[in-house]
Each structure stands twice: as C-alpha cells, then as structure tokens.
Amino acid sequence: MQDFWWRTTWPLLPAALISLILWPTAGAHIALAVLCAAMLLLLLKHLFQLRQLMTWLKRPDLEAFPWGSGIWEDVFASLYQELRRHVRNETQLISELERLRQAARALPDGVVMLNENDQIEWCNPIAERLLGLRLEHDAHQPISYLLRQTEFSEYLNARNYATPLMLKLSRNPDMTLELQLVPFGVNRKLLICRDITHLEKIETMRRDFVANVSHELRTPLTVISGFLETLKDIEGAVPETIRHYFDLMETQANRMRNLVNDLLTLSRLESSPTPAQEKEIDVDTLLEHLHKEALNLSGGRHCIILDGIEPGLHLIGSEEEIHSAFSNLVNNAIRYTPDGGEIRLSWKLRGQEAVFSVQDTGIGIEPQHIPRLTERFYRVDRARSRETGGTGLGLSIVKHILTRHQARLEISSDYGKGSTFSAVFPRDRIVRSDH
Ligand code: ADP
Numbered sequence: 001m002q003d004f005w006w007r008t009t010w011p012l013l014p015a016a017l018i019s020l021i022l023w024p025t026a027g028a029h030i031a032l033a034v035l036c037a038a039m040l041l042l043l044l045k046h047l048f049q050l051r052q053l054m055t056w057l058k059r060p061d062l063e064a065f066p067w068g069s070g071i072w073e074d075v076f077a078s079l080y081q082e083l084r085r086h087v088r089n090e091t092q093l094i095s096e097l098e099r100l101r102q103a104a105r106a107l108p109d110g111v112v113m114l115n116e117n118d119q120i121e122w123c124n125p126i127a128e129r130l131l132g133l134r135l136e137h138d139a140h141q142p143i144s145y146l147l148r149q150t151e152f153s154e155y156l157n158a159r160n161y162a163t164p165l166m167l168k169l170s171r172n173p174d175m176t177l178e179l180q181l182v183p184f185g186v187n188r189k190l191l192i193c194r195d196i197t198h199l200e201k202i203e204t205m206r207r208d209f210v211a212n213v214s215h216e217l218r219t220p221l222t223v224i225s226g227f228l229e230t231l232k233d234i235e236g237a238v239p240e241t242i243r244h245y246f247d248l249m250e251t252q253a254n255r256m257r258n259l260v261n262d263l264l265t266l267s268r269l270e271s272s273p274t275p276a277q278e279k280e281i282d283v284d285t286l287l288e289h290l291h292k293e294a295l296n297l298s299g300g301r302h303c304i305i306l307d308g309i310e311p312g313l314h315l316i317g318s319e320e321e322i323h324s325a326f327s328n329l330v331n332n333a334i335r336y337t338p339d340g341g342e343i344r345l346s347w348k349l350r351g352q353e354a355v356f357s358v359q360d361t362g363i364g365i366e367p368q369h370i371p372r373l374t375e376r377f378y379r380v381d382r383a384r385s386r387e388t389g390g391t392g393l394g395l396s397i398v399k400h401i402l403t404r405h406q407a408r409l410e411i412s413s414d415y416g417k418g419s420t421f422s423a424v425f426p427r428d429r430i431v432r433s434d435h
Pocket of ligand 1: 381386390419
C-alpha cells in the first residue's frame, strides 16, 4: 500500500518543489498555479488511462490490451495476467468438457442428461437414435413429454431407480430397450438406454426351447409311467425278482414327470409378466384345502397345525398361482421335516402387509445357503431333495409367483432346528371380507 501512495504521488513532487522555490520569488499565486497545473495534468493522465480501460472493457481482447504507465502499468499488467489465467482455465475446461462429450458420444449406450425438472440438457447420438430424440429441437423439453409411455412415466415418478426398466417403444415395438435412471448432483439424472432386442430374442429362444423340450417329453413320459403301472398291476406280468427294478423305474419316471411339469410351470410364468385371471381369493378356504392336502401328504408323520388364520383377510391375485406357491412351501416343510416334527401354517397381518408363513421344526438351513435357495436347481442336499421327490425348482416357482403379485419371500432358519418361509403381500393386494 505504501508503494501505491508513493507511486501515485511522486509525479507531483517536482511541481511541489518548483512551487516552493517560486513562492518567495514569484509569489504565492504563481506557486499555487504551477502546483494546480501539475495536479490537473496528473488528473488528465489518470482519466486518459481510465478511458482506455473502459474502452477496452467494452470489447475485451487479449491482443489489443491497453498500455499504461506509472501505477496504470501495474494495474494493466495484473489485469492482463488475471485475464490470461482465466482464458487458460476456460480453454482447459472447454477441452475437458469436449473430451467428456467425445467419450459420452463414443459410449455404446445412449446417455441423456436431465436437469432438476427432468428436462433434457444433453444427449449423445445413440440416445437420439434409440429414443428418437433430436438434441437441437428437444433440448430443454421434459423427457416425459418426448417419451410418452405410461411405464416410463411411472418409472420416472416412482423415484426408485434401483432396477432398470424394460420398455418396448410404441413407435417401434420390435425393439426392446433397457432404461436406467441414475441420479447425480442436486436432483439431476442420467438416463442410460441400451438396445437389448437381441438379448430378449436369445432369452425368448431359451424359454421356448425349454418349454418345447418339456412339452415333447411329457407324452413319452406319461406313456412310460402308464405302462409301468399297468405292468405292475397285471398279476404275474412282473416276476418278483425284478419287481424292485420296476419300482425304481416308476420312481424315476415320476421324478422326470415332476421336473417336466415344474419346467412347464416356470416357462408359463416367465412368458407373461402379470398373473392371468386375477380375482379375490378366499384365503381362509384356500388354507383349509392346503391343510387337508398337507395332512394327506404327510400321512400322519407330522403334526400340521393351522395357527393364527385371520378370517376375512382376502387376497387379490391368481388363485391357481397362489395355491401353487403356498403348497410348494408346505410340501417343502413336510419333505424337510423328520417324522414327528411340527408344521404351523399362519396367515395374518403384519403392519400394512399380509403374511402367509410356514414354520417347521425340520432340518433347517445353514445361513450361507439362504440367499441362493430361489435359484433354479439350487439344492442344499441334492440326495435328500431327490429322495423326497424334489426337482430343485419349487422355490424358484414360488419366487416368480410372488414377484408377479408384488410380494416377496422371506426365509429364516435355525440350522438343525427348523425354518420359516413367509410370503409377504403388499397392502394393495389385500381386501377385507365381512363374512
Ligand atoms: P427341492 O425340490 O429340491 O425341494 P426347492 O426349490 O423347493 O427344491 O428348494 C430348494 C432347496 O431349499 C431344497 O433343496 C432344500 O435344500 C431347501 N429347502 C427348501 N425348503 C426347506 C425347508 N422347509 N427346510 C429345509 N430346507 C429347505
């Protein structure tokens, strides 16, 4: 600061000195006039430099930067350096932004950047192609305005973007897209889209293949089982010495039939996303049937109790599918509970949700197996599963059915002591019946 005062006032020093010398000889007026003239000149010089700066600021250009002397030289030099730093940063930012855009353009997936009002800020050419957008036209337009499909609007508004959305565009139903919203920054989102038509085709082919093979196997298996049974029933047709082999063949044929049936059930469930024929299910009656079926299957080996059935608590869904899911859980409990064990079935409200539980005092499951139980053909003990007529597909079917009913499967188990399998249904699926 000291330097500033010195540098701005020193040009007045010679004039002040001359005034001092003139004062005694030429008089005070002359001396003051000389000093005033010097001050005026200095003021004019500052005004001139200020004007130069103002003119330049109107059209700032590094090439035509104003030149100054004295303190203005310092002002212009600092300003020049600051400006150059700014220009350098800006160039660097622009090139980084351009690099990012080039990378986003090179991505094999479509990317759309949305602002806090879900309006398009930017998108790459793949997104333009897949979603039928045109950036010049569609920038600042709300995405829901351009992608007018109920499924997408629901996905966008649900604000739960953990899983992607599969979408068949109405303007091009042959194409299947996978759309995933990724929140970032403050309320902004990236919409990532991918063409999964070929994956869908492969998946459909796989499903069709399994369904066709299962279907083709069904008739020969029925014939084989039928003849085996008939032969066994005909007096003397099967000599006692080989009767054991016939029993084995029958068991294996039955196993294959169960497997084929389960595979067909799975492909039926996979081929339609929602349950057919949804209606109000009288769960009380359904559980009574299940109870009878369970007693039959157990043949008196277990104590099976209907425990805590909330009367009049009904469910909206497909009765056939719900029956199949519940009976799978009950059958498992019977198959994995040693004789003399206890199995409790319950159906009640837990908070806003309705829960069907099957609790057994069976062999239990070690914790590391629990997350994988609903995978196809995942079995903790293959031999035991086979022995009891298992296919390894039961829980996979249960999970499918529950997912189609927006429900979930909860499994808890104490190894060696027993397990509880619960189907938890959301509030929207529950209805109260007065009778
Ligand atoms: P599986 O036909 O082999 O029973 P599931 O899909 O129904 O096939 O069940 C998968 C595996 O989960 C079974 O093989 C078994 O190891 C285990 N499991 C299912 N239910 C029970 C249960 N109630 N108690 C113990 N283990 C069970």
